[in-house]
Amino acid sequence: xxxxxRFLANxxxxxxxxxxxxxxxxxxxxxxxxxxxxxxxPKFPLSGFTLKxxxxxxxxxxxxxxxxxxxxxxxxxxxxxxxxxxxAARSITRYRYPGRRAINGLIMAPLVLPEIIxxxxxxxxxxxxxxxxxxxxxxxxxxxxxxxxxxxxxxAGFEGFDRSLEEASADLGESAFGTFRRVTLPMxxxxxxxxxxxxxxxxxxxxxxxxxxTGTEATxxxxxxxxxxxxxxxxxxxxxxxxxxAASFLLMTVAEILRRRAAKRTQNEGGLYA
Amino acid sequence: MPxxxxxxxxxxxxxxxxxxxxxxSYGAFKAxxxxxxxxxxxxxxxxxxxxxxxxxxxxxxxxxxxxxxSGSISVxxxxxxxxxxxxxPTNMVFQSYAIFPHLNVEQNVAxxxxxxxxxxxxxxxxxEEALAQVSLTGLGxxxxxxxxxxxxxxxxxxxxxxxxxxxLLLDEPLSALDKKLRExxxxxxxxxxxxxxxxxxxxxxxxxxxxxxSDRIAVMFGGRIxxxxxxxxxxxxxxxxxxxxxxxxxxxVKAEIVEENGASxxxxxxxxxxxxxxxxxxxxxxxxxxxxxxxxxxxRVLWDNATAKFExxxxxxxxxxxxEITHLIVEIPGLEKPLSVTETNDFGADxxxxxxxxxxxxxxxxxxxxxx
Numbered sequence: 001x002x003x004x005x006r007f008l009a010n011x012x013x014x015x016x017x018x019x020x021x022x023x024x025x026x027x028x029x030x031x032x033x034x035x036x037x038x039x040x041x042p043k044f045p046l047s048g049f050t051l052k053x054x055x056x057x058x059x060x061x062x063x064x065x066x067x068x069x070x071x072x073x074x075x076x077x078x079x080x081x082x083x084x085x086x087x088a089a090r091s092i093t094r095y096r097y098p099g100r101r102a103i104n105g106l107i108m109a110p111l112v113l114p115e116i117i118x119x120x121x122x123x124x125x126x127x128x129x130x131x132x133x134x135x136x137x138x139x140x141x142x143x144x145x146x147x148x149x150x151x152x153x154x155x156a157g158f159e160g161f162d163r164s165l166e167e168a169s170a171d172l173g174e175s176a177f178g179t180f181r182r183v184t185l186p187m188x189x190x191x192x193x194x195x196x197x198x199x200x201x202x203x204x205x206x207x208x209x210x211x212x213x214t215g216t217e218a219t220x221x222x223x224x225x226x227x228x229x230x231x232x233x234x235x236x237x238x239x240x241x242x243x244x245x246a247a248s249f250l251l252m253t254v255a256e257i258l259r260r261r262a263a264k265r266t267q268n269e270g271g272l273y274a
Numbered sequence: 275m276p277x278x279x280x281x282x283x284x285x286x287x288x289x290x291x292x293x294x295x296x297x298x299s300y301g302a303f304k305a306x307x308x309x310x311x312x313x314x315x316x317x318x319x320x321x322x323x324x325x326x327x328x329x330x331x332x333x334x335x336x337x338x339x340x341x342x343x344s345g346s347i348s349v350x351x352x353x354x355x356x357x358x359x360x361x362x363p364t365n366m367v368f369q370s371y372a373i374f375p376h377l378n379v380e381q382n383v384a385x386x387x388x389x390x391x392x393x394x395x396x397x398x399x400x401x402e403e404a405l406a407q408v409s410l411t412g413l414g415x416x417x418x419x420x421x422x423x424x425x426x427x428x429x430x431x432x433x434x435x436x437x438x439x440x441x442l443l444l445d446e447p448l449s450a451l452d453k454k455l456r457e458x459x460x461x462x463x464x465x466x467x468x469x470x471x472x473x474x475x476x477x478x479x480x481x482x483x484x485x486x487x488s489d490r491i492a493v494m495f496g497g498r499i500x501x502x503x504x505x506x507x508x509x510x511x512x513x514x515x516x517x518x519x520x521x522x523x524x525x526x527v528k529a530e531i532v533e534e535n536g537a538s539x540x541x542x543x544x545x546x547x548x549x550x551x552x553x554x555x556x557x558x559x560x561x562x563x564x565x566x567x568x569x570x571x572x573x574r575v576l577w578d579n580a581t582a583k584f585e586x587x588x589x590x591x592x593x594x595x596x597x598e599i600t601h602l603i604v605e606i607p608g609l610e611k612p613l614s615v616t617e618t619n620d621f622g623a624d625x626x627x628x629x630x631x632x633x634x635x636x637x638x639x640x641x642x643x644x645x646x
Contacts, residue, residue, distance in 0.1 A: 167339055168372035170359040172386030172437060182385075186376045 031245060035238035042234065053239040063240065066223035070204055073135055073219055077142035078199035084143070085150030085195055092151075093158040104151075111148040118144065119212040126213065133215035141209035146199040153198055153259050157191020190258040197255035201248050220244065289351075290315040290441060290473045291336060296345035298331050305331040307497040308345070313441075313475060313490075318467045320476045320484040323494035324520070329477045330445060332494075336475065337443050338362045350440050365434035366443040369450070371426045373418040379405070379429055380414035386437045404436035407466060424455050431463075435470065442467075444476045448483060460486045481521050485509060493517050510569075513554055514645040518567050525573075525613045527566045527641070534559065539643050541566065544608030545586055546636070551643050564643050570601070570616040572640035575623055575632055582635030588613065590630045600624045604634065 030042070038048040057063060092104050110118060122141050131137060165187070169179040207221035214222060224240060227233040291313040298306040306328040313319045321329035334340040335347060338359030347354045349363055365386075374382050383401045392400070405411050408428035413421075421429065427447060434442055447463070448456045464487045467474045478484050484491050485505040492502045493512075501513045512518035515526060529541035532548065539553045541564055549566065576582060591612055592603035600623040602615040615634060617623035626632065 162370055162372060164368045164370050164372040165374060167359070168366070168368055168374075168433075169385070170339075171337060171364075171366045172433065173360050173389045174386070175360060178389075183374060 028245065031238055032242045035235065035242045037235070040232055040235055042238065053235040054243075056236055057239060057243075060236070062218075063223060063236075066218045066220050069135055069217050070220040073138050073142060073210070074200040074203040076139045077146055077203040078196045080139065081143045081146035081150045081199045082154075082192060082195045085147055085154045086192065088147070089151055089154035089158050093155055093161065094163075107151055108148045110145050115145070115208045119209045122209065123212045133213055135214065135217050135219075137213040137215075138210045138219065141213045142199075142203040142206060145206065145209065146202050149198050149202060150195045153195040153255070154188075154191050156259060157188050157194070161187060190261045194255040194258035197251045197258070201251045201255070205244065205248060286315045288315040289313070290317070290349065291475070292346075292348045293332070293336075294346045294348075296332070296335065296342045296347060298328070298335065298340065299343045304497050306335075306342075309494075309497075309499050310345075311492055311499060311502065313473060315473055316471050318464065318474045318476070318487055318489045320478055320488040320491045321494060322478055322481060322484040322491050322520075324479055326496075327494040328497040329479075329494050333366075333443050333445055333475060333477045336441070337364055337366050363440040364443055365437045365439040365441075366445065367427075367430045367434050367447045369446045371430040371450075373421075373426050373429055373433075375418045377418070378414065379410065379416050379418070379421070382418065382429055383414075383432045383436050385433060400436055404432040407435060407470070408432045409462075423450055424459065427451065427459065431466070435466075435472070439472060441473045441475060444474060446477055446479070448478075449480070456483070463487060485521075493520060495520075510640075511552075511554065511642050512567070512644055515565065515567070518644060523570045523614055523616070524567045525570060526611070527568065527609065529564045529566050529643070531559065531562050531564050539564065541643070545606040545613075546584075546638075546641060549638050549641050551638070551641055554642070554644055565646055566641045566643055568613075568636060568641045570614045573604075573613060573615045573634045573636050575602070575615065575617050575621075575626070576635050577621060580635075582633075584638055585633045585635050586613075587631065587633045590626055590628050590632060593624070593626065593628055595624050600626075602626065602632075604632065 033046070034042040035053055036049055036051060037046045038050045038052075039046070088103075088107055092100060119141065122137075122144070126133065126137050126140075161184075165183055166179050169183045170176070174182060205221060206219075207225065210219045210222055211225070218226065220240070224237050227237045289312045291311070293309055293311040293313075296306055296309045297304060309328070309332060321332060323329050331340060335342055336349070336354075338354065338357065352363075354362060374385065377385070380401055383404050384397060387397050387400060401414070402411070405414060408431050410425065410428050410432060413425065418426065418429070427450075430447070444463075448459050451459060460483055463474075463476075467487075476484070476487065485508075488505055490502060490504055491508050493500045493508060495516055500517050501508060503511070508517065509521050512521060512524075515524075518524040518526075527543050527545060529543045529549070531539060531541050533540035534553070537553055538550055540548065540550050542548050543566060546566075551566065574582075576585060586606050588604040588606040590602050591605050592601075594601040594603075597619075599616050599618055602617060602623065603612050604615055605612040613634070
């Protein structure tokens, strides 16, 4: 009876898990599959293998412009949000002061706010301030959505950073700057790089805020959105999408590896009860 | 308990650390209250006390991680006022060891040397020497994460010693180790200190640690220094009940002062009769009453018909077995509290039935007068 029930439970659970994963990833799998199909319309059966859609990509000036814009926005947003994230994470992990939790909550809030509301509010504020829409305003918007991710990665890296490590460095004759360079930075570098990668990836894929806040210059997601109106451009979009997907996946994997390494490194190495 | 190594290095009388009326306040709270202390060159000195007594605060002020609210600290005749931690002739072994986890053992030990811009060969030689001093030869390439607690502690020691400081500060260095390793390290630390001849200042809350390693001990309570003396004197002649209690078991006996002169006291007790005892230095007479103390191991059970010049009779009311020793609680007529007696088990103290009438021998010199 018990065995039977357990089998049923396990069986159903496995089936559910399988279906869930299929639902989650099947559409994603279609992207690369159709991107190497010779036919211009995405449907089965596949008509043949080709890389021509990929070869066409570098020959599209509008696409190259959009890629460059995305790179500029992504790098700027990543650096800005990581710098701000470092300051906030350091403050939250190092010091104890009233309102610390509330501030942490406020910084993390954009994670759960409806993005379209955030985008519209930002648009209103920027127009009120008299700023003209440009890549710069997109960067500002992206910083807002990136900071919670940056904070998550960085607090994990900073948490448990044993303060006596910095004291030990000073005790051994090192100056404040030397201590930062030789102890603090190497210890938290993996977390910082991880934060940069995560923020860059998020900015690269972000559509809504970029759509509202950009002027005439398109980022990659906006370019893709524009291309979808033309059926003949679909394979090119699929190829581009596949590349973006691969890049995101790669960056996130590297970021996660670095984040784990950073967390491991800063965990209490004191050897208490070791 | 391991024996204290008998390698006594002659000390100089030259003061190495001078602490003058140092107070450290946090608002209304005084972590350290008007502490004055002189630590001599080449001395193994311990700051002993319960947590919150100010011992770590004092150590951190010597290292330069904290500053006195008032008072002064000087090291080797030089005032430390305004001198930051990185320019003081002191090095510290941290409680958490603070081993740099991104560096290997060699790089950890060489960390401070890098600033000195030594020649490569000289730097390597000094690192090797320091590793040899703490018996870590051959482990230079290991990562900090691959070391045991005891090994990390040795790395922390080597990293500080390699700087050849005038003073080595140790903040509860053994508290994270298990009992066996701790006792082994006590012996090793003492040996090391005798070998290198550097002034060691140890912070500990473990009285056995302080007794086993130090040349002198300062016992601290509530931000104040209660007594500074050799381990033997601290243990045998505590200045007050608090110090006596902190250093181990002590039987307190009420006494009435019969005669007081320059260096001695004559008192009457109910259980021990009339006793002549040394007057403690800081003795302040409080009416006609005084407190005497005697350590439980200074009372010996008299077997069968054996007699002693000084003895008290009583009845065993409790017996506690501790392996090599037994604690007996003995009621003495006239004493308001029963005496606690520690007896080794070689003659069968662990077999004395509760309720037995026994006699205890004592040396009147072991009864010491102290402030309340």
